[in-house]
Amino acid sequence: MHKVYLRFYEELNDFLPEEKRKKRFAHQFIDRTSVKDLIESIGIPHTEVDMILVNGKSVNFKYLINDGDDISVYPVFESLDITDVQHLRAKPLRKPKFVADVHLGRLTRYLRMIGLDVLYKNNFNDDEIVQLSLKEKRAILTKDRGILKRNEVTHGYWVRNTKVEEQVMEILERFDLKNQIKEFSRCIECNELLLQIEKEKIDQQLPPKVVKSQNEFYKCPSCKKIYWKGSHYQRMLTFIHSLKNIEH
Numbered sequence: 001m002h003k004v005y006l007r008f009y010e011e012l013n014d015f016l017p018e019e020k021r022k023k024r025f026a027h028q029f030i031d032r033t034s035v036k037d038l039i040e041s042i043g044i045p046h047t048e049v050d051m052i053l054v055n056g057k058s059v060n061f062k063y064l065i066n067d068g069d070d071i072s073v074y075p076v077f078e079s080l081d082i083t084d085v086q087h088l089r090a091k092p093l094r095k096p097k098f099v100a101d102v103h104l105g106r107l108t109r110y111l112r113m114i115g116l117d118v119l120y121k122n123n124f125n126d127d128e129i130v131q132l133s134l135k136e137k138r139a140i141l142t143k144d145r146g147i148l149k150r151n152e153v154t155h156g157y158w159v160r161n162t163k164v165e166e167q168v169m170e171i172l173e174r175f176d177l178k179n180q181i182k183e184f185s186r187c188i189e190c191n192e193l194l195l196q197i198e199k200e201k202i203d204q205q206l207p208p209k210v211v212k213s214q215n216e217f218y219k220c221p222s223c224k225k226i227y228w229k230g231s232h233y234q235r236m237l238t239f240i241h242s243l244k245n246i247e248h
């Protein structure tokens with residue numbers, strides 16, 4: 001039996017049981033494995049990890065662990081530039097696009113509401129999600145960390161919160177998107193970009209009350225749904241303002 005010492009930093013502790021959080025702990029193993037397999041066997045997907053120090057030196061995921069190694073594991077710091085070490089995570093996507101798993105339907109609608117590009121279907125399977133992520137350079141948003149442990153996955157994020165408003169804030173902070181909020185730009189149902197449309201072209205399809213009180217309309221070119229700043233708008237606006245006011 002061999003033994004190594006492990007310490008996980010910052011939000012990587014979210015994946016650990018209470019007794020292993022924010023402290024150095026011993027871990028025993030029989031066969032030598034890569035440090036990636038070791039970290040994932042403890043429950044942390046590699047997409048969450050940006051830096052690994054073994055006995056003070058930075059290593060990559062393929063590093064084979066040795067008896068007695070002292071291993072420190074750091075998460076992705078989106079906006080912090082640590083030079084002179086080996087960053088393990090693929091470069092952040094400049095303008096993040098997402099593909100969400102089947103558990104994140106409500107979050108998807110909220111993210112589209114503030115203009116973010118999120119693919120979602122309630123019957124996506126893991127293979128489809130991974131393929132879309134790789135083909136279209138989309139970060140995977142998931143409540144299932146299993147999918148993030150797959151070797152081919154480069155960009156992914158395990159959503160911690162369960163309340164949708166908190167999930168939205170979590171995503172905006174993690175991907176540094178607070179300045180990219182653009183309400184009324186995307187269809188909540190199908191993710192298409194909305195087009196502004198003149199009232200005269202659609203007033204036959206609208207309730208008379210809306211025709212009378214509204215002047216600004218948007219239409220989805222795909223599902224044809226029409227959007228206007230109606231009764232839900234004020235509530236939505238309050239929420240969006242609260243998002244924009246998150247401290248940097």
Ligand SMILES: [Zn+2]
Pocket residue numbers: 187188189190191192220221222223224225
């Ligand atoms: Zn639509």
